Amino acid sequence: MNIVVLVKQVPDTESLVQIAADGVSIRKDDVKWIMNPYDELAVEEALRIREAKGGGVTVVSCGGPKAQETLRTALAMGADKAVHIQDPAAEGADALGTARILAAALKAMPFDLILCGQRGVDEDNVQVGPAVAERLGIPHLSFVIKVELLDGRVRGHRVVEGGTVVVEAPLPALLTTQRGLNDPRYASLPGIMKAKKKPLEVKSLADLGVDPATVGAAGRKVVVRALKLPPARQAVRMIGGETPEAVAAELVRVLHEEAKLI
Amino acid sequence: MAEGIVAVTEQRDGTFRKVSYEVASEGRRLADALGTTLTAVVMGSGVDPLAAEIQQYGPDRVLALDHPELADYRVEAYTEALAQALAGDPPALILIGATVQGKDLAARFAARRDAGLAMDCTAIELRDGAFVFTRPMFGGKILAEVTIPEAPRIAAVRPNVLRIERRPAQAAVAKPALALQGIPTAVVEKRMDTSGRIELTEADIIVSGGRGTGGNFAPLEELAAALGAAVGASRSAVDEGWRKHADQVGQTGKVVSPTLYVACGISGAIQHLAGMSSSKVIVAINKDPDAPIFAKADYGVVGDIFQILPKVTEAVKALKG
Structure with missing residues (x-):
């Protein structure tokens, strides 16, 4: 089973967020960065599936040079290899742009199952997972708190308001993770040491055949006019x-x- | 600008979710402001009663997407149905409720149409003829004002925020033919809570507990019952296993906007404050006078929740007679 996990680096939820001088972005200096907590659930679930069924776990992230820390964290947790899509032209992408980039990367690798957090706790778009699935033309199940793998199919227990709905999809499929799915493991010291030697491939938009004009700040469908603090x-x-x-x-x-x- | 506003409603088992009235009412207001029409979309199997009911909220036209494949929500079927029904020139704006289902559908449909999507909006304004969407980010630590320069535009609006307005209308109901073959997913089981608990994101009042409860939520449950409120919890209360994940309020849980939020024994971690700061009025009850929660509260009580809450419950019961 080839499992791909999409991860994102985000500011720590225990940190204050400050608006940058441009008024449309946040200050990135003196912020503690972590793996998006929902993506940690996805990494953990992928490792458990691999432990039970065999196969490999690849983690993929689109982000600046620092995002490599998050990929290394996932490798230290136990993922096998990492792909880092790093390109200045990808910066400032909105959710659709990010999904376009990630889908292009996925098209170039084998996958049976794709896992990612239900949302990034930074921009709270709740869009990238479903949009990647749509671009790949595969089914997705969102807000999943339990995953069951059957022969060629996957069952996701989806949390909805006031209950749980179990939905079955043929593989390959994409699942987005919700809190309650599992308790992510910490990276062990030997895990951290091993992670340094695991393969981490860096790719540009050109490597993926993505037109820079369709992604990044240039390709935004949703334009940020101003960021404000709540009253x-x-x-x-x-x-x-x-x-x-x-x-x-x-x-x-x-x-x-x-x-x-x- | 493209013509018309479309409000996509949401129903479960033949009953509208409250957010349906909110998107229809907001759609009517925006359509009036732009001098254009409002189309309400109802989706499901056997939706005639719903197509009739939604006319109370002022649509010019009702689009009933009625098909056996839409009986249970599955994103592939709903996306396909919506794409078929809204093919052609995009409207000026498509509104949808940002519930679990609505977020899921909006995200997939936006990708299908390559449309800009403003997720979980708390306000929509018209400025110089253009929509400006306000949406919280970072769990509410930041409010972003965003625009979507080109149609199709989709705004998923946060439940419990927009005003419901009844505007009885006589709208024509159109029932387009839908071709929904080969939907790959199947609902195999539904386990719904039938206890009548109020959903956090739809609740007018939330009584929420943290570490200070020591795991005893009984006094909170009793106050919530007296107030007709939902019960929420902080991350530490959930991490301790005292409450379910679905009860968690905060940046890594549910972001809520009730009219009254009563924080009991919650110190006020930043990620929790982010998830409840858009509540209209916040009451904090905590033993520690220096707890950060008091900086975000409108009313504060320093004291032991186990002594105070039962007395509050008694007083509420006396008030309500």
Whole structure:
């Protein structure tokens, strides 16, 4: 079974995000970068499938030079090889542009199953997985918390509002991962050492036959006009009282009479 | 600009999800502002009652995509049906609810049409005749204003944010023929929670708990029952195994926008604050007066949730009689 995992490097969710001077991008200096947490689930699931069924796990990322750290992390977790699509012309791609690049890379490699996070926790587009599947002309199952491999088919347990729906698709297929799927392993020290020797191939858009005008900042369908911080709230109003009863009564009174919420 | 607004509704088992009324109402407002028409799309198998119901929200035309292959949601079938029904000149804007299903469908359909998609919008404005979409990124730490210069344009709108407005209309219902063969996927099982719990992303009020609950959510459940609220949880409460992943609010969980968010024993990690900061009013109850949650709250109570919450529940019950 050939499994390909699409990974992205994103700012740590515990970090503050600051708007850059251009007003349309975020500050990239003094940010801690991590593997997108949903993509970690995808790497972990791929490793478990390989452990159970055999085969190989290739991780693919499109990003600047730093994205190689995330690929090395996936290799240290246990992936077999990595492909890094790195090209200045790919920078600033929107979700469709990124999907176009990733799909072009996938067309050049064997795959039975593609896994990726349901969204990147940076731009929160929730688009790249389904868009890659569409460009490859294969089915996809999104928001999956359990994967079952049958003969030539895959079952994904999809989380929807208020329940779970089990959907079956023929392979090859793409699955996007949701929290609850597994607990990703940490890279071990021997794993980190081994990862340094695992193959990591760097490719340009030209290598993939992708026209730079259709991707990157030039090919954006969605144009960012401005980034803003959410409006600040007024200072908190503390509610006190002599007893829990008094505090509760005042809180309920305020929510009822002033905020008119209950 | 291309003509017409299309609002794609969502139903499950013959009942509209609330976001359907939100996209239809927003579609009507935008169509009025542009002096153009609103088409409401209903999808499923046996959707006549829904095609009638959606007329309460003011469409000029209803497009009923009615086919046995659309009985259960499968993205390939829904994408194909939508692509067939909306073939030809693209409308000015296609609206869809950013639910689990709507995000999935919007993403695949956008790729099919090579269309710009503004995902999970919280506001749509017209400025100088162009749509400006506001969409939170980084779980809500940043708000992006984006445009989509060329049609087709798709906006998936966050549930529970846009105003519902009834505007009874008499719209013609069109039922285009659909060719849906060879759909590769099959729904083999549905396990739905029938307890009537309120979905977090649709809830008006959320009572949420963190590490400070010590795993005891009973007082939160009781307050939620009294308020008609949903119960959420912080990542640490989920990581401890106290609550299901589906209950998690935050940058790596659900991003919610209720009118009232009651944070109980939640210190206020940045990734949690990101997921609930678009709540209209935030109440924080925490033992630690220095907890970061108080900086994001409108009302704060320093105290023990196990002493205070039962009294709040009593007071709410007394108020509601």
